Amino acid sequence: MAKIEIKNFNLYYADFHALKNININIEEKRVTAVVGPSGCGKSTLLKSINRINDIIEGIHTTGEINIAGSNTYDEGVDVNLLRRNVGIVFQRPNPFPISIYENVAFGLKVNRIASRKSVVDETVEKSLKDVLLWNDIKDKLRKSALSLTLEQQQRLCIARVIAVTPQIILLDEPCSSLDPIATRRIEELMIKLKDKYTIVIVTHNMQQAARVSHDTAFMLLGQLVEFDKTEKIFTNPSKKETDDYVTGRFG
Ligand SMILES: Nc1ncnc2c1ncn2[C@@H]1O[C@H](COP(=O)(O)OP(=O)(O)OP(=O)(O)O)[C@@H](O)[C@H]1O
Ligand SMILES: [Mg+2]
Secondary structure (H helix, E strand, O other): OOOEEEEEEEEEEOOEEEEEEEEEEEOOOOEEEEEOOOOOOHHHHHHHHOOHHHHOOOEEEEEEEEEOOEEOOOOOOOHHHHHHHEEEEOOOOOOOOOEHHHHHHHHHHHOOOOOOHHHHHHHHHHHHHHOOOHHHHOOOOOOEHHHOOHHHHHHHHHHHHHOOOOOEEEEEOOOOOOOHHHHHHHHHHHHHHOOOOEEEEEOOOHHHHHHHOOEEEEEEOOEEEEEEEHHHHHHOOOOHHHHHHHOOOOO
């Protein structure tokens, strides 16, 4: 069964038809890249998966996004639970202006997953180890998260997501505010995380998509042009528009 099945999915910002009949099956424990020129709907699609678009006024959707077989757009879906299961990390690291420790513990407390100090401590440590941050910061857990470098902040944001044990991690251009070395290190982290999580990453960086993803979706003007194995998309795409884009002829 596909982990994420996007089926005849449409999204409108009021009158503007931003996603046009999208169909994609995303398999479990793989990295799927979403690429395409600015404004084509990549972020909108990503944010539809855990329904954080819901908060935007005037938004309207049709179709389905099934996760492990159930439609997240069904009535009565527990959106908080959905967002716990499907974590998201944004372009700019957005740690809360509280301590490193409290950032990672945040979701555990808010969602009442754990309150015993020993359990929270353990989860904080494990999550920070998972993002390879623990060794650097284990002696300054009480310091403000804002004292970290941008790369460390981005790792912290990923740790904050991991702490509440999601199955899916969505990353919206997670490296775009990082330097090339930090970018490569975050990419290595993604490759490692895919053993445990299903990852969907939006990126403008074609080399990045080629390095980290198994499958790639190419979008244009709200439509999915082509979805296939990354290698195929980059070496022998079926559609001319895809070829033009991946070879840098436009976008
Ligand atoms: N809240 C909103 N209200 C109205 N229109 C919006 C809203 N958010 C996005 N849009 C429009 O929807 C389209 C898709 O936007 P989206 O942000 O998903 O594109 P994107 O592919 O992520 O672009 P970028 O690469 O620049 O991040 C754009 O035309 C954008 O202007
Ligand atoms: Mg975007």
